[in-house]
Amino acid sequence: MADTKKIALITGGTSGIGLGTIEYLLEQKIYEVISVSRGKERLASAKERLGSNADKVLFLHGDISKENDCHEIYEEINRRFHRLDCLVNSAGIIKLGGIEKQTLEEWNNSININLTGIFLMTKTLLPLLKKGTNASVVNVSSVSSGIAGGSISYCTSKAGVDMLTKYMARELGKYHIRVNSINPAAVYTNIYIASGDYTQEEYDKWSEEKASSYPLGKIGDAKKDLAPTIEFLLSDKTLWTTGARYVIDGGKSIS
Numbered sequence: 001m002a003d004t005k006k007i008a009l010i011t012g013g014t015s016g017i018g019l020g021t022i023e024y025l026l027e028q029k030i031y032e033v034i035s036v037s038r039g040k041e042r043l044a045s046a047k048e049r050l051g052s053n054a055d056k057v058l059f060l061h062g063d064i065s066k067e068n069d070c071h072e073i074y075e076e077i078n079r080r081f082h083r084l085d086c087l088v089n090s091a092g093i094i095k096l097g098g099i100e101k102q103t104l105e106e107w108n109n110s111i112n113i114n115l116t117g118i119f120l121m122t123k124t125l126l127p128l129l130k131k132g133t134n135a136s137v138v139n140v141s142s143v144s145s146g147i148a149g150g151s152i153s154y155c156t157s158k159a160g161v162d163m164l165t166k167y168m169a170r171e172l173g174k175y176h177i178r179v180n181s182i183n184p185a186a187v188y189t190n191i192y193i194a195s196g197d198y199t200q201e202e203y204d205k206w207s208e209e210k211a212s213s214y215p216l217g218k219i220g221d222a223k224k225d226l227a228p229t230i231e232f233l234l235s236d237k238t239l240w241t242t243g244a245r246y247v248i249d250g251g252k253s254i255s
Contacts, residue, residue, distance in 0.1 A: 007081045007132070008234065009034040009073075011064055011121060012091030013057075014046035016189035017140055020222025021088055021230050026053045028231060032081070036073060036121075037091070038063040064091055064117035070124040077128060084128035086234040089118040090140040094154045096197045102152055110153035115160040122168060122179075130175050136234045137172075139165050141181040143249050158183075162245060169243030178242040180233045185249035186210050187220035215251030225250075 008025055012018035013035025025031040035057050037043070043061075047054040060076060062069035077084060093113050095106040118139055122129075129135040144150065145158035162181060169179040188207055192198040198206060211218045220226060229246055232238060247253060 005030055005032040006085040006234070007032045007034070007077075007083060008086035008088065009036060009077065009084060009125070010088040010090055011036045011117070012140075013037050014039060014042040014059070015194075016090070016191060017092075017184075017187060017222045017226055018088070018090040019046055019049065020224075021090060021227045022057060023050065023053075023223050024227030024231060026050070026056055031086070032058075034058045034060060034077065036060050036062055036064065038069075064089075064121045065112040067120060067124075070120050073121075074124050074128065077125070082128075083131035083133075084125055085132035085135055087122060087125060087129065087135075087137045088140070088230055088234070089121060089137065091117055092140060092191065093195065094151050094191050094197075095195050096151050096192075098152045107153045110151070110157050111160075114154065114157035115164065118161060118164060126172075129172075129177050132177075134236050134239060135175075135177045136238070137168065137177065137179040138230050138233045139179070139181040140230075141165065141183045141245070143183050143185045143247060143253060145183060165245070166243050173242060178233070178238065180238075180242060180244045180246065182226060182229055182233070182246045182248055184220055184226055184247075185214070185252040187222055187226060189222060213252070213255060214249075215255050218250060220248065220250060 008031045010018045010021050013022055014037040022033055025033055060073055062073050139161050141161040142158040144155045145162045165179055165181040192203050207219055229248055
């Protein structure tokens, strides 16, 4: 089956945008899906959400900001599939605060996961992407890459993701590897709860209040609103698209 399907790896694949993307890719029935996550505690809930489809996903554990973990992931994919067609770099964290409040540890954690992790994961898996068919990389950035607010480290790391996307697109074009980004506004995930910035109740209230500021009247849903664009960029429908930045924000940037 793996020989006829696209081999797709999604980081941050047990929650949020990563898990929503996995759900959507499985429904397309043309992807062999690999989930990478550093949080073992979310694995059970991810499998429960996927139901019977969980058996169709290869779950790997690893921290994408650690070189050894990335190499172990490479070895496992190389052993099983010998190539990689699609890479979705969706793992990300946030910690609210500006330069006065945020600690160096919080800054480093955000930069390491949100930016260095994409660099390291893509670099490590590049030999497998070179063997892929119409290989495509999609980086999950944010509209925060161009808006100063909320979290200094998150905004800075996402601005870096935008430039990293452009640089990799330019460099890897000679291998016919496409690299693009999606830049969403607020999406309903567990990122703020995981950071400790909000309780579930506080986050639900924040999400409801935030929705009214969007022209389309709601914040994003990972599977319904983001995953179709991610899959579009992974697919053979975008073979002449690279270095692009797809803003998916419910009209927030024009409001």
